[in-house]
Amino acid sequence: MALSDTLEQLKDFDVNDIDIDRIGVWPLPGRIFVCVLxxxxxxxxxxxxxxxxxxxxxxxxxxxxxSLRTTFEQKSFQAANLEQYREQMKEMEQSFGALLSRLPSDTEVPGLLEDIDARGSESGLNINSIRLEAEQQSEYYVELPISIDVEGGYHDMGTFVSGVAGMPRIVTLHDFTIARKDSGGELAMQIEAKTYRYKSQDE
Known part of the structure; x- marks a missing residue:
């Protein structure tokens, strides 16, 4: 079909005359358009x-x-340093064991109170009272507060505090108050000591 015939058909083509059932007799451009559509x-x-x-x-x-690449890189790094991690774990276990050995057991608490009393006497202080308070429960350990009431000279108190802090068992000192007892230079000190007991899995 010549181009001139196609153009002639387009001139005579009326959109209102479109009949889907007679698509075979549509002008070529119309059929091409439908195919492209x-x-x-x-x-x-x-x-x-x-x-x-x-x-x-x-x-x-x-x-x-x-995500897998990042995970692989992390695990690859860990695998490459596995021996170092094992060495660090051994060191941590040894350190942890050493610290645990410095915590008193239930049966050693009375002996600890006697040791504190001995430090006070060695420092030249008068021990008014050393009293074990109610236990304080934490997630991994039990805190054992000890109220201490002593009297004596300023330097004697310093020696006592130093002696308690240097005891083999772990003892920490908190919340102290010092007041002058009389004009002779005697002082009264109330101080709270705390020791700790490791909490077993059964507790």
Whole structure:
């Protein structure tokens, strides 16, 4: 069909005369347009139904690959330093064991109170009272507060505090008050000592 015939058909073509049932006798440009439109719709439908889903799967796979790569690098670093971690774990276990050995057991608490009393006497202080208070429970240990009431000279109190802090068992000192007892230079001190007991899994 010549180009002039096609143009002539286009001049005579009226949109109102479109009949889907007679598509075979439509002018060539109309049939080409319909074919192109069908192809475009097929591609668009294919994209939204299939290719878009594939793109989403690809994006998820890329994100998962990045996460796996990071995990692999971390585990590779840990594996390369595994021997050092084992050495550090042994050192920590030894340090932990040494600290645990410095915590008094239930049966050793009375002996600890006697040791504190002995430090006070050695320092030249008068011991008014050394009293074990109610236990304070924590997640991993039990805190044992000890109220101490002593009298004596300023330097004697310093020697006493130093002696208690240097005891083999772990004892910490808190919340002290010092007041002048009389004009002779005697002082009265109330101080709280705390020791700790490791909490077993049964408690």
């Amino acid at each position: 069908v192809v475009v719709l097929v591609f668009a439908g294919t994209y939204y139904l299939k290719i878009k889903e594939l793109n989403l799967q690809h994006e998820r796979a890329v994100a998962e690959e990045s």
